Amino acid sequence: MRLRGVLTVGMAGALVLAGCSSGEDEPAEPVNATALADSVRIDPVVSHLEQLEEIAADNDDNRAAGTSGYDASVDFVAQTLRDKGFDVETPEFDFHRFDVKNEALRAADRDIEVKALAYSPSTGPDGLTARVVPAPKDDTPGCEATDYDGLDIAGAVVLVDRGVCPFADKQQVASERGAAAVVVVNNEEGPMTGGTLGDPDAGKVPTGGVSMADGATLAGAGEITLTLETETESAKARNVIAQTTTGATDDVVMVGAHLDSVPEGPGINDNGTGVAATLETAVQLGGSPNVQNAVRFAFWGAEELGLLGSEAYVESLSPEQKSDIALYLNFDMLGSENAGYLAYDGDDSDVMGEGPGPEGSAGIERTFVDYLQTKGVAVDGTDFDGRSDYGPFIEAKIPAGGVFSGADDRKTPEQAEKWGGAADAAYDKNYHSPDDTLANVDRDALAQNSAAVAYAVGVYAQDLGGPNGVPVGGEREKARAGE
Ligand SMILES: [Zn+2]
Numbered sequence: 001m002r003l004r005g006v007l008t009v010g011m012a013g014a015l016v017l018a019g020c021s022s023g024e025d026e027p028a029e030p031v032n033a034t035a036l037a038d039s040v041r042i043d044p045v046v047s048h049l050e051q052l053e054e055i056a057a058d059n060d061d062n063r064a065a066g067t068s069g070y071d072a073s074v075d076f077v078a079q080t081l082r083d084k085g086f087d088v089e090t091p092e093f094d095f096h097r098f099d100v101k102n103e104a105l106r107a108a109d110r111d112i113e114v115k116a117l118a119y120s121p122s123t124g125p126d127g128l129t130a131r132v133v134p135a136p137k138d139d140t141p142g143c144e145a146t147d148y149d150g151l152d153i154a155g156a157v158v159l160v161d162r163g164v165c166p167f168a169d170k171q172q173v174a175s176e177r178g179a180a181a182v183v184v185v186n187n188e189e190g191p192m193t194g195g196t197l198g199d200p201d202a203g204k205v206p207t208g209g210v211s212m213a214d215g216a217t218l219a220g221a222g223e224i225t226l227t228l229e230t231e232t233e234s235a236k237a238r239n240v241i242a243q244t245t246t247g248a249t250d251d252v253v254m255v256g257a258h259l260d261s262v263p264e265g266p267g268i269n270d271n272g273t274g275v276a277a278t279l280e281t282a283v284q285l286g287g288s289p290n291v292q293n294a295v296r297f298a299f300w301g302a303e304e305l306g307l308l309g310s311e312a313y314v315e316s317l318s319p320e321q322k323s324d325i326a327l328y329l330n331f332d333m334l335g336s337e338n339a340g341y342l343a344y345d346g347d348d349s350d351v352m353g354e355g356p357g358p359e360g361s362a363g364i365e366r367t368f369v370d371y372l373q374t375k376g377v378a379v380d381g382t383d384f385d386g387r388s389d390y391g392p393f394i395e396a397k398i399p400a401g402g403v404f405s406g407a408d409d410r411k412t413p414e415q416a417e418k419w420g421g422a423a424d425a426a427y428d429k430n431y432h433s434p435d436d437t438l439a440n441v442d443r444d445a446l447a448q449n450s451a452a453v454a455y456a457v458g459v460y461a462q463d464l465g466g467p468n469g470v471p472v473g474g475e476r477e478k479a480r481a482g483e
Contacts, residue, residue, distance in 0.1 A: 028290040033458030039284040040277070040454040042447040048276035049268055049438050051076055056266030061434065063261040065302035066097040066235045073259050077240050077279060077299050085287025086242035093312035095237055095302045096200045102229040103208065107221035114183065114208040116228040117167050118196035118305050123181065123206045127227030130180050134219045135160040142170040145177060154178035157226055159218055162187045167195050168202040175204035181226050182207040185215030188408040194262040194432035198306040200232045237301035239309045245287055247294035250324045251472065253460045254296045256310065256389050257331045258303030265436040269428055270407065273441060274331035275299060277450035281457050291461040293326065300389050310389035314396055322396050323480065327360060327470045329456055330390040330402040335446030336428035338421040340406035343368040345381030353383035359479040360399025360470030367468045368403050371455045375448055378418055397480040399470045403452050405445050407431045
């Protein structure tokens with residue numbers, strides 16, 4: 001399989017880099033978006049995923065930030081890019097590792113599966129025993145202090161639904177009212193893994209997550225014993241940043257995918273698929289393509305702990321370096337088992353959740369929607385909520401976009417009708433679990449989305465203008481200066 005993958009790479013690469021073999025003095029053919037998209041084939045994309053799965057298998061079945069599996073993933077990606085002639089850097093950033101020694105929940109003479117949210121304070125080895133008080137199921141479940149008016153939650157374990165506001169806010173509000181701990185109940189099927197309080201300073205009281213079904217049991221349990229024995233310590237991780245040696249460096253097209261998994265699994269759909277599609281796009285583009293604009297690829301660490309790698313990177317940039325980035329494309333989950341075909345809703349045409357993205361995001365959305373339309377795929381929007389590595393970029397007013405095959409939200413009957421798959425079931429039931437493996441990746445979705453990644457990169461590498469363009473020059477300054 002590996003050999004066939006390699007042959008495909010070479011043959012398809014000839015389309016894009018036709019000029020390379022005809023002598024050093026002759027410039028390469030200008031990159032063409034459609035040809036670049038066609039050159040990104042499923043076999044080499046899958047072979048990158050095989051590498052990542054092997055790395056997980058050799059390293060305690062995960063590739064989480066701060067582990068040997070993550071470091072091996074960095075080395076694999078960096079070497080693949082160096083071999084293609086990219087300038088590769090692996091800047092280090094500080095973050096906090098989070099380890100769970102023990103998590104247990106005993107209620108009504110039953111053991112209930114509980115997952116510590118990352119950066120949850122520890123209960124200590126013996127846990128804490130207290131009565132359970134469910135938070136009212138209103139529009140702001142446990143998000144506002146007034147949610148607890150008339151309830152005595154002092155010393156209690158508060159049971160609160162997931163959703164509307166960050167986990168960190170829920171446990172902060174509950175702790176201010178005197179709660180001893182918080183248990184968040186999932187609002188989707190399955191256990192609640194991979195949740196985070198975002199940073200260690202945010203953690204006020206021990207906070208865990210349970211499934212919806214177990215949440216119902218807990219609501220009537222009276223007294224429970226919750227043990228979340230956790231440890232948070234300083235650590236370092238690396239991002240991988242690789243840029244073409246060609247193209248304008250003050251109009252950079254930036255493309256990224258997070259490289260870390262959650263500790264619970266190998267992270268092949270989340271986010272081996274985004275990594276593999278982005279990496280194969282880089283391989284096919286090559287380090288010195290004939291492009292107008294430089295292309296910078298990023299593979300982020302510690303996304304799962306709260307977008308930490310991308311945040312550290314954006315923070316490290318000077319104002320000028322930020323304004324040199326024309327746009328940011330993000331790819332996080334491209335081959336979900338019950339795949340959706342979703343594009344970040346940059347224009348807020350869905351009028352759902354968060355508002356539109358920075359100026360230019362609407363054009364990026366159209367680029368993806370139009371391309372997949374030509375492949376017979378009718379794309380839906382997904383809320384532009386910044387809950388992946390584009391978050392820090394849109395905060396810096398850099399336009400962003402990307403495609404997404406869905407996580408633990410459910411596919412609607414209308415979507416199942418047009419794309420196939422199961423209605424009213426999660427896009428990826430293996431999300432953040434040990435079953436997030438290559439065997440559970442939808443290769444058709446991955447193939448379509450990988451080509452879409454390459455297409456968008458090819459489009460913007462050559463031309464930032466046009467109806468689907470992003471602001472350039474003085475327009476960019478104006479767009480990013482205003483409130
Ligand atoms: Zn992800």
